[in-house]
Amino acid sequence: MLGALADQGLEMTDDPSLAEVIIVNTCGFIESAAQESIDEILTLAEFKKSGSCRRIIVTGCLPERYREAIADSLPEVDMFLGTGAYHQITEALRRTDFGAPCLLPAPYALPLQDCQTGRTLTTASFAYLKVSEGCDRHCTYCVIPRLRGKLRSRTPEDAVLEARRLISQGMNEIIIIGQDTGAYGSDLRPPASLSRLLSDVAGISKDVWVRFLYGSPDTTDDALIQTVAAHDNICAYFDIPMQHAAKSVLKRMGRNYDSADLLRLIDRIRQVIPDAAIRTTMLVGFPGETDQDFKELLKFAETVRFDHLGAFIYSDADDLPSHRLASHVPKKIAKERHHALMTAQSRWSEMNNQKYVGQTIRVLVEEEMEDGLYAGRAWFQAPEVDGIIYIDAPVDKNADRVGNFLNVRITDALEYDLRGEAV
Numbered sequence: 001m002l003g004a005l006a007d008q009g010l011e012m013t014d015d016p017s018l019a020e021v022i023i024v025n026t027c028g029f030i031e032s033a034a035q036e037s038i039d040e041i042l043t044l045a046e047f048k049k050s051g052s053c054r055r056i057i058v059t060g061c062l063p064e065r066y067r068e069a070i071a072d073s074l075p076e077v078d079m080f081l082g083t084g085a086y087h088q089i090t091e092a093l094r095r096t097d098f099g100a101p102c103l104l105p106a107p108y109a110l111p112l113q114d115c116q117t118g119r120t121l122t123t124a125s126f127a128y129l130k131v132s133e134g135c136d137r138h139c140t141y142c143v144i145p146r147l148r149g150k151l152r153s154r155t156p157e158d159a160v161l162e163a164r165r166l167i168s169q170g171m172n173e174i175i176i177i178g179q180d181t182g183a184y185g186s187d188l189r190p191p192a193s194l195s196r197l198l199s200d201v202a203g204i205s206k207d208v209w210v211r212f213l214y215g216s217p218d219t220t221d222d223a224l225i226q227t228v229a230a231h232d233n234i235c236a237y238f239d240i241p242m243q244h245a246a247k248s249v250l251k252r253m254g255r256n257y258d259s260a261d262l263l264r265l266i267d268r269i270r271q272v273i274p275d276a277a278i279r280t281t282m283l284v285g286f287p288g289e290t291d292q293d294f295k296e297l298l299k300f301a302e303t304v305r306f307d308h309l310g311a312f313i314y315s316d317a318d319d320l321p322s323h324r325l326a327s328h329v330p331k332k333i334a335k336e337r338h339h340a341l342m343t344a345q346s347r348w349s350e351m352n353n354q355k356y357v358g359q360t361i362r363v364l365v366e367e368e369m370e371d372g373l374y375a376g377r378a379w380f381q382a383p384e385v386d387g388i389i390y391i392d393a394p395v396d397k398n399a400d401r402v403g404n405f406l407n408v409r410i411t412d413a414l415e416y417d418l419r420g421e422a423v
């Protein structure tokens with residue numbers, strides 16, 4: 001959307017009091033995300049009274065999921081664009097005569113973005129490269145396939161072309177994403193694979209990191225692990241959302257594996273790449289989850305000692321198949337389980353972080369926080385979701401550090417973050 005707006009010569013501002021049009025791109029995946037989106041819309045709607053704002057446009061998964069009902073409940077909004085209508089953003093800025101406030105064409109009818117699609121980068125050091133849309137799975141708690149449609153992959157040639165362009169624009173890390181990134185290419189004829197794509201992107205420049213997010217246990221196969229092992233510039237970082245460890249819970253979630261499969265996979269990764277960083281996501285309080293199931297999950301996480309673990313509390317909604325399952329877990333118990341898991345993880349994370357103290361690590365600098373203090377990430381940290389590295393560096397007005405690599409000697413391990421000094 002930013003690329004399309006920039007193509008029209010429109011000027012962006014991140015100060016809402018100056019904006020003539022405010023665009024809120026929303027998430028509607030879980031209840032708390034939908035609520036956060038609604039709160040933000042209501043806050044920004046105030047600028048219609050006090051600022052220059054003449055129109056508020058809401059895009060993304062919130063209107064896609066809640067359809068016309070959301071339009072009725074948010075009269076402050078002038079136009080809603082579902083996930084299949086984001087390309088109509090420039091028209092939505094100018095036109096008032098769409099006939100309906102909600103544009104909701106089928107998401108899968110929209111052509112995939114390709115390397116010709118205009119983009120405006122908002123990050124200094126890394127860029128996401130979206131290689132597919134949609135998901136063919138049927139996890140019972142997930143609305144994404146309905147919002148995004150079936151898996152559709154870009155061709156490897158097109159994805160590599162865009163990666164080249166991003167690197168030539170100065171990006172030092174390419175992060176490959178999709179809703180089910182591990183399944184990339186299985187819908188193409190002839191099929192393509194994530195491991196081949198990773199190796200092609202990694203081959204563009206040895207100095208640029210390549211990372212992928214949103215794998216899955218069944219697509220993290222030996223070919224993928226060996227590809228990561230064979231390239232120094234592919235981050236040995238495996239993001240594998242597992243959601244649970246108890247067999248009966250996984251079965252009700254529609255996830256086709258058990259804890260023995262997961263332990264075998266983790267052993268295999270660590271056998272091939274001993275210092276690989278493994279990230280996972282867990283879902284607690286799923287319908288039918290017993291105390292015993294939760295203990296099993298806690299024990300599993302303790303056995304594995306994930307480098308990074310994010311936990312979510314099950315979010316119920318009547319448009320999900322999991323809504324119809326028996327024995328919903330009371331919110332209070334789900335919150336207690338979430339707290340127990342995250343408290344244990346913060347302890348394990350701090351212990352794990354100790355191993356970096358004294359090491360000199362290559363860090364991609366992302367931000368100057370104040371004079372002499374920067375924030376950056378190492379290969380074992382993805383943006384937004386993992387910890388960061390605080391870097392003390394001598395003040396030097398001529399140093400071009402943000403967006404570039406810096407060697408950092410780690411001096412301190414915090415709960416999730418690290419601290420070090422530039423060397």
Ligand code: SF4
Pocket residue numbers: 135136137138139142143144145179180
């Ligand atoms: S694999 Fe991910 S996106 Fe696909 S249905 Fe399951 S949770 Fe949703």
